[in-house]
Amino acid sequence: MNETELYRIDRTVKQWLKTSRDFILAKMGENLKISQKTSRKDLVTNVDKENEKLIISKIRTFAPNSQILGEEGFGDQIRQTKGWVWVVDPIDGTMNFVKQRDHFAIMIALYVDGKGVLGYIYDVVNDQLFSGGPDLGVFQNEHLLPAPENVGLRNGLISLSGPMVIHDRFNFQKVAETSSGLRIYGSAGVEMAHLLKGEIVAYVSYLKPWDFGAGKILAESLGLAVSTVDGKPLDMLSSDFVMVATVQAQQDILPIIGSNV
Amino acid sequence: MNETELYRIDRTVKQWLKTSRDFILAKMGENLKISQKTSRKDLVTNVDKENEKLIISKIRTFAPNSQILGEEGFGDQIRQTKGWVWVVDPIDGTMNFVKQRDHFAIMIALYVDGKGVLGYIYDVVNDQLFSGGPDLGVFQNEHLLPAPENVGLRNGLISLSGPMVIHDRFNFQKVAETSSGLRIYGSAGVEMAHLLKGEIVAYVSYLKPWDFGAGKILAESLGLAVSTVDGKPLDMLSSDFVMVATVQAQQDILPIIGSNV
Known part of the structure; x- marks a missing residue:
């Protein structure tokens, strides 16, 4: 994938994330509909589900030939990683989201033929976006992150x-x-x-x-x-x-x- | 203690905290002098010590008849809690301070005749100050905090x-x-x-x-x-x-x- 294409995707995903952030922040003021998945410590809310649908609809429009792996099951059943594969976690840290209304993230990744191309971790409440990949480098918002020291x-x-x-x-x-x-x-x-x-x-x-x-x-x-x-x-x-x-x-x-x- | 006096102390302590914050943030750009206290997991730095001295000097000037209990030992040996007793932790979470340069706090408390009057927890990097007491209420920066729900x-x-x-x-x-x-x-x-x-x-x-x-x-x-x-x-x-x-x-x-x- 050439750099122009990477930047085009990057700009687009960042727009989705801002839209999802606004959606989640608006929903946080309302009562959540909370249900258990596998146990009382494995929760899902209406906001997880609606935000996954929102992101998946954006992906379907932007890149209709993609496969999508979504936590809440609104994506595809994926058996092989050929082509574009998006991985979507609409709210990572749902327990924190429910109990703290903070310290959770939206995560999106794009893999092409099994190789990681772009990743996004968005700390929603604190508006801190970690983004990038092997070709673009890794950013915290606008700030290019250096490689962490190799500490033992x-x-x-x-x-x-x-x-x-x-x-x-x-x-x-x-x-x-x-x-x-x-x-x-x-x-x-x-x-x-x-x-x-x-x-x-x-x-x-x-x-x-x-x-x-x-x-x-x-x-x-x-x-x-x-x-x-x-x-x-x-x-x-x-x-x-x-x-x-x-x-x-x-x-x-x-x-x-x-x-x- | 009347309300006027409480507010006077409150304003003063908040000024000390801002001064200490500026001091710590400036020092964070320099190399820290780190030493172990009781073990390799119990650290102290030059910034802990210098900030404790800074706060204690402010207290000595403001309320010279106080006793001061400071983590790094620059205060007094206290055996009884009569009168004004200040409790000072110049950097709480020194391990986080050293390893993360974030997620630590300055803490100051004022007890009078053993009764808690004013408390301050200042998340330095994120500029979040928790302050107040039984008479003033509890604030996060300018925002009055409600009592947390009585969740089990x-x-x-x-x-x-x-x-x-x-x-x-x-x-x-x-x-x-x-x-x-x-x-x-x-x-x-x-x-x-x-x-x-x-x-x-x-x-x-x-x-x-x-x-x-x-x-x-x-x-x-x-x-x-x-x-x-x-x-x-x-x-x-x-x-x-x-x-x-x-x-x-x-x-x-x-x-x-x-x-x-």
């Missing part, structure tokens, strides 16, 4: 999902204790944003494709390592325990989890 | 310190699992701010007087329960496991920790 586990903060810590999955309590400190923010998008800014050196959680689709593109564009928890390549259509980390932190973590995977 | 544990998010979760102190893994989700932000001031906004329903951590001095005043002014982890009154001169929670969440948590304290 011991000298950096790590973010994990609550259940991974509580149940000590893969020896991650030891990993957390080896780090400079544990943080939990409750939204893959928010955690990825902290990583891109170099505020944490690793993030590990069980994630679905819409949770990591955009973050993978942005993180790899800044030289971060993105893999399964045991250091293997990620399949962009599968759910898995995902590790995003500096190269050094990944090297530090893998021996600690050792044969626990 | 099951329907709210909880924040704990990393070590409490990892070592399952007092059965807090069970508490976290009973909640809607676990969060860890890494600064008592930041956690307290989330509580004041109603974004979490409980926060429990081992805290020193400067970690909870301001938060206790602000939280109690909004009807939140502040106690030791087993529901007993806090001594403002002692370190302890501290629980700040909605009344309902406190009632939900106490039976779960039961005899584990």
Whole structure:
């Protein structure tokens, strides 16, 4: 894809995101219709669903030959990654959205023939947009982000999902204790944003494709390592325990989890 | 203390905080001089120390007959709480300050004869000041905060310190699992701010007087329960496991920790 085309898509996606932000902020003043998906800790609201429909309708108009993978199921059933594939999470961190009305993100990614091209993580309330890809570079709003320093586990903060810590999955309590400190923010998008800014050196959680689709593109564009928890390549259509980390932190973590995977 | 006097103090402390903010932001561009206090996870920097000296010098000039309890030791040795006692944390969340250059707070509290009068939690980078007390009400910048809804544990998010979760102190893994989700932000001031906004329903951590001095005043002014982890009154001169929670969440948590304290 040439640069002109990339910038055209980039401008367009940013317009969708602004539209979705206005929509979500307006809806936040109303009562939410909240329902449970797989458990009481896995929520969806009318705003998640309506925002996914909104974004998908924009994509269908803009790029009708695309496949779309959407969290709330209004996209397509995707079995192969040929051509343009959009990955959409209309509200990442729905629990934060419901309980905090803050600290959640809209995420959109574009893959072409399986290769990450553009990623977007939009912290809606704080109006912080992380965007870009391997060709455009990575931006926080208008500011080009430098690659995070290659800090190791011991000298950096790590973010994990609550259940991974509580149940000590893969020896991650030891990993957390080896780090400079544990943080939990409750939204893959928010955690990825902290990583891109170099505020944490690793993030590990069980994630679905819409949770990591955009973050993978942005993180790899800044030289971060993105893999399964045991250091293997990620399949962009599968759910898995995902590790995003500096190269050094990944090297530090893998021996600690050792044969626990 | 009459209202005129309260407002005079309030205006003055806010000026100190703005001065300290400018000082810290200017210093953040320079190399920090970082040293360890009790462990590699308990840091202090030249900025913590210099900002404490700055605030203490302001207090000495403004109210020379006060006692001052400062984290970095530039205040007084305090054995009783008669008269005016200021509690100063020049940078709360020093690990965040060092690793993230964000998500830390300046905290100042004024107690008179042991009673909390005014509290200040200042999220420096994001310029969000939580201020007030039992007589003035509690503000986020210029916005008067309503009392958080009295949400129970099951329907709210909880924040704990990393070590409490990892070592399952007092059965807090069970508490976290009973909640809607676990969060860890890494600064008592930041956690307290989330509580004041109603974004979490409980926060429990081992805290020193400067970690909870301001938060206790602000939280109690909004009807939140502040106690030791087993529901007993806090001594403002002692370190302890501290629980700040909605009344309902406190009632939900106490039976779960039961005899584990």
